[in-house]
Amino acid sequence: MxxxxxxxxxxxxxxxxxxxxxxxxxxxxxxxxxxxxxxxxxxxxxxxxxxxxxxxxxxxxxxxxxxxxxxxxxxxxxxxxxxxxxxxxxxxxxxxxxxxGTKYGIGLFPMPQEKGLLVTWVVPDSPADQAGLRPGDLILSVDHQDVDDPADVLTRTGKNREFMWMHREKPRQAEIRDALFRQEELEPARILNGDLLLIRIPSFDSGIYHPKKVAKLFESADTARVLMLDMRSNPGGDIDHLKHLLSLLFPSGTPLFHEIRAHHLNEAGLKPRQVPEDVSGFLKQRFSRDQPLGRLHKAGRYRSYPSVPVVVLVDHWTASSAEIFAAVVQEHQRGVVIGSPTQGLVLPSMTFSLPHGFRVQVPVSDLVTFGGRRLENDPVIPDHPLPPQKTANEEQLILAVLEYLDL
Incomplete structure (x- = not known):
């Protein structure tokens, strides 16, 4: 601790x-x-x-x-x-x-748009939040220079920068400086429209995702008409936490996804160079022949809620374990995914020490769904796609969910 x-x-x-x-x-x-x-x-x-x-x-x-x-x-x-x-x-x-549990920067998630950068999410109490930036805002310029690349606002300078943006069609501006801020944490579940349970999962990282706390949030799921899991701007995290959350939705023993490491190729009589450039096609072919690769992860023994209808909310910055979560829900037809296409960045990794105070994050395995779908460079496409502006605006997003579910 x-x-x-x-x-x-x-x-x-x-x-x-x-x-x-x-x-x-x-x-x-x-x-x-x-x-x-x-x-x-x-x-x-x-x-x-x-x-x-x-x-x-x-x-x-x-x-x-x-x-x-x-x-x-x-x-x-x-x-x-x-x-x-x-x-x-x-x-x-x-x-x-x-x-x-801290980070250095301004604390927002931008997405390129025709006339600037759409703010898809803002970390509570971050410099961006304190300056008044909100999800759905459109950043027009930084230091009087037009912006069209997320790096234009995410590159850390340690200096005050003047941001200009549109908030609900009204211009705003403020000086924002990179600073340390607390990463987003789990928040209490919310009841919407009387019987819709909304739970936000900001990350699967240790220190943010606490299995006991998450299980506690699910206690109202038995009486909920719909369970909405907000994975917007969730960057992923620990595989064990991914399995835990999936285990709350599926009966124990349900096949979820495969984790492929180098030794699994050796066990299958394959060498790395025998894997073609079309990795996704290669995997689909093997899985269709009932020749899966890797370790199969299954749902664990937890109190689960397999009957409550599920909606998974995703956006442009949903990545890694959060993408696998959405894909598993889709593949098993356990619920619907609503929002914007995800990142397509799904490789489990480890961090290794380097000389002189540096570290390197390196992928050490591949994740594919039970059916053999590889999500690296292949984003999750929602069952009900929405424009990024609507996905970023929680009020509009919830209304879209209610309309889609005919509630």
């Missing part, structure tokens, strides 16, 4: 950006990163031995990086050449904040 100082309960400025590591340190960091990728990394269809090729493309920019943020950004661009998720260079400081 980590002790969180009271000062962390409200946003607070932190010191200016750190300097980039010395050039000799950079070489050591990158060499060790490559060793970890080859030894520990796994994702179907990916050859991590190509790290040296990718880093060579960015070597001059890596050498020229002036501060830590720029160094992280360029190295992560090199890692992005692999074309997969959950592969990222981080600092020890970032990982410590995550364990403590």
């Amino acid at each position: 980590f002790l969180i100082l009271a000062a962390f309960l409200a946003p607070m400025p932190v010191r200016a950006l750190e300097k980039a590591p010395p050039k000799d340190h950079r070489r050591v960091i990158l060499d060790r990163l490559g060793e970890i990728l080859v030894k520990e990394g796994f994702a179907l269809g990916v050859d991590f031995r190509r790290w040296s090729d990718h880093v060579d493309k960015y070597r001059d920019r890596i050498r020229a990086a002036q501060d830590e943020q720029e160094f992280l950004s360029v190295v992560n661009q090199a890692l992005a050449e692999f074309g997969i998720s959950h592969l990222k260079l981080k600092t020890k400081r970032q990982m410590r904040r995550k364990r403590q």
Whole structure:
């Protein structure tokens, strides 16, 4: 358990950006990163031995990086050449904040739109929230520069920036500065329209998702006409927590999803290079022949609510374990998914230590549904798709759910 100082309960400025590591340190960091990728990394269809090729493309920019943020950004661009998720260079400081339940930034989730960036979610009590930004707002500019890329607002500068946005067709502006803020936590279940139970699951991460607390939130599900699970902007998290939540909806023993690791290929008599570029097609073919791969995860023995109708709310920033959750509900026809298409970023990962205070997040397995669907680069498409603006606006979203369910 980590002790969180009271000062962390409200946003607070932190010191200016750190300097980039010395050039000799950079070489050591990158060499060790490559060793970890080859030894520990796994994702179907990916050859991590190509790290040296990718880093060579960015070597001059890596050498020229002036501060830590720029160094992280360029190295992560090199890692992005692999074309997969959950592969990222981080600092020890970032990982410590995550364990403590804090984050550094402004606390919003933006999505590109024709004339700016749509705010899909705002973390309560974050700098963005305190400045008055709300889900459904449209950010027009930052420091008088038009914005069209989430990086335009998410890149941390440590400085005051002037935001201009539209809120319900009225212009607003404010100076916003990156700061430490508490990550969103579980909140009490809400009863809507008399008998609709709404439970928000902001993350499956340890420290945010508490199985006993979640089970407590479900106690009213027996009498609910509909159970709505809000997964909007849920970035995913622990597989065990994903299984726990699914186990509250399905009878014990229900097959949920497969987790594929490198040794599962060996057990099937396959080598990594035998997996074609069309990984999804390869998996569908095997599963259709009753030749599944990997460890099958099943629903555990918990008090479950298998009869209450379920609605899963998703949006552009729903990712990883939250996407698997929605896909399992769809595949088993356990409920309906409503909202906007998800991220398509679904690879279980681990974090490994690097020299000089850095860490690297590396995928170590693949997740596919019981039926063999791989969601990496293949987002969940809702059963009832809605425009992002309507998905971001809770009032409009709930009305759309009621209309869809004819309630």
